Amino acid sequence: KQEVTQIPAALSVPEGENLVLNCSFTDSAIYNLQWFRQDPGKGLTSLLLIQSSQREQTSGRLNASLDKSSGRSTLYIAASQPGDSATYLCAVNDYKLSFGAGTTVTVRA
Amino acid sequence: GAVVSQHPSWVICKSGTSVKIECRSLDFQATTMFWYRQFPKQSLMLMATSNEGSKATYEQGVEKDKFLINHASLTLSTLTVTSAHPEDSSFYICSAREPGGPYNEQFFGPGTRLTVL
Numbered sequence: 001k002q003e004v005t006q007i008p009a010a011l012s013v014p015e016g017e018n019l020v021l022n023c024s025f026t027d028s029a030i031y032n033l034q035w036f037r038q039d040p041g042k043g044l045t046s047l048l049l050i051q052s053s054q055r056e057q058t059s060g061r062l063n064a065s066l067d068k069s070s071g072r073s074t075l076y077i078a079a080s081q082p083g084d085s086a087t088y089l090c091a092v093n094d095y096k097l098s099f100g101a102g103t104t105v106t107v108r109a
Numbered sequence: 110g111a112v113v114s115q116h117p118s119w120v121i122c123k124s125g126t127s128v129k130i131e132c133r134s135l136d137f138q139a140t141t142m143f144w145y146r147q148f149p150k151q152s153l154m155l156m157a158t159s160n161e162g163s164k165a166t167y168e169q170g171v172e173k174d175k176f177l178i179n180h181a182s183l184t185l186s187t188l189t190v191t192s193a194h195p196e197d198s199s200f201y202i203c204s205a206r207e208p209g210g211p212y213n214e215q216f217f218g219p220g221t222r223l224t225v226l
Contacts, residue, residue: 031211031212032212032214034214034215042220043202043219043220044153046214051212052212089152089153091153093211093212093215096155096158097143097153097204097215098155099152099153099154100152101152102152
């Protein structure tokens with residue numbers, strides 16, 4: 001059974017700092033990995049999807065890397081802003097999506 | 110990206126009643142749809158996978174008689190919570206996957222918040 005772990009569980013940084021969010025998974029036989037953002041009481045917003053053959057994906061200030069062999073992915077958010085405050089979830093697709101518990105980010109103005 | 114809608118966005122019902130939640134893929138045909146449940150401050154847990162025209166596959170521990178799933182068309186799946194009780198109160202989210210294979214992206218609906226009194 002796929003186990004997905006996200007560290008840290010919570011993170012508080014001053015505005016402008018770079019954010020580094022980690023995701024690890026136990027079974028490397030995956031199709032892809034996806035990062036989501038969730039605001040309180042809201043649904044999921046897809047941020048980035050990395051196919052298993054890719055090493056990284058970038059969108060604006062976001063960059064996600066994938067090391068399938070070691071079962072790790074990292075989401076980098078450059079120059080954080082208060083609007084980046086949310087919970088970030090990673091999900092691993094090995095036919096079904098398995099979600100981590102999330103990292104709750106607070107960016108202080 | 111593709112758009113998935115859910116209706117209603119929130120619902121309050123009395124204990125013992127049944128509630129139906131709809132999930133629609135608006136601009137693509139989804140042969141496979143998924144239903145997730147999220148408790149407060151917890152992550153999403155997959156409840157079931159539904160394929161158009163066939164019975165849903167439920168995850169271990171999910172009562173199929175309580176959570177009825179129907180995927181009658183390529184754009185619509187429904188989740189019916191039967192004889193709802195307060196412990197069924199939760200945030201329910203559906204997703205839809207484009208045809209082609211399990212490597213395709215799942216697109217998520219905005220969720221439905223169910224409160225059972």
